[in-house]
Amino acid sequence: MELEEKKAIIEGLLFASGDEGITKRKLGTLLEMEQKELKPILEEMMIEYKDKDRGITIMDSHGTLHLTTKPEHASYYKQLLDAPGSTRLSQAAMETLAIVAYQQPITRIEIDDLRGVKSDRAVQTLSNRGLIEEKGRKDAIGRPILFGTTKEFLIYFGLTSIDELPPLSELKEPEDIEDEADLFFKKFTEADDTAE
Numbered sequence: 403m404e405l406e407e408k409k410a411i412i413e414g415l416l417f418a419s420g421d422e423g424i425t426k427r428k429l430g431t432l433l434e435m436e437q438k439e440l441k442p443i444l445e446e447m448m449i450e451y452k453d454k455d456r457g458i459t460i461m462d463s464h465g466t467l468h469l470t471t472k473p474e475h476a477s478y479y480k481q482l483l484d485a486p487g488s489t490r491l492s493q494a495a496m497e498t499l500a501i502v503a504y505q506q507p508i509t510r511i512e513i514d515d516l517r518g519v520k521s522d523r524a525v526q527t528l529s530n531r532g533l534i535e536e537k538g539r540k541d542a543i544g545r546p547i548l549f550g551t552t553k554e555f556l557i558y559f560g561l562t563s564i565d566e567l568p569p570l571s572e573l574k575e576p577e578d579i580e581d582e583a584d585l586f587f588k589k590f591t592e593a594d595d596t597a598e
Contacts, residue, residue: 408433409447416460416469421553423468461553461562468553476560491527498524499533503555503567507537507548525549533558 403411415424415432430440444460444467451459457475461468471479491499498521501513513521528534529549537550551564561567 405443408435408443412443412447413469416467419468421468423463423466425466427465429467461556463553463563470553471557473557473560473562476557479557491531492524494519494521494524495527499528499551499555502528502534502549503551503564504570506550506564507540508550509540509546509548511546513549 411433412429415429426437426440426444429435429444430437433440448460448462450456457472458469459472461470494517497517498513501516502508505512505516510521510525513525525534532552532554534549534555535552537548539545540548556562556564
């Protein structure tokens, strides 16, 4: 099998794997290739995807590969998400999203404690919009659901990794996390207002 055909198969597998992505190990198994053979092909593909003429890229998240849109085009994807038929996030949803982003994985009760009010509706809205998702269960009484951000969250805010969130300074109170994170997310809602 020629190099270009291997690249085409890898691209197809990445697309077909959708949100879940595909591990490098699984790719190697499917292509019947050793990791040392696969690695330079993936590296070459990643370089090719960085070309400004390409609208997608390969994201490597702890050994799982995802075909995703480019962060530098995030404003266009945001316009698509904010097009008629999709509603803007409420202040409660933005606060909840900030808490989840910086404190993940986190339970709904922990979110409620940080916000000081119930967050059921905000959590549901964010889940429906695909910005947060279940990340497992906490090893505690009742085994509550743990929530974290999604790949769509990264795309929406033009990030390639959760590590790109602005660092929070040394804070004394948990509520300060919400306030400082709100400053980061606020710039996106202000951009919405000026674009209209």
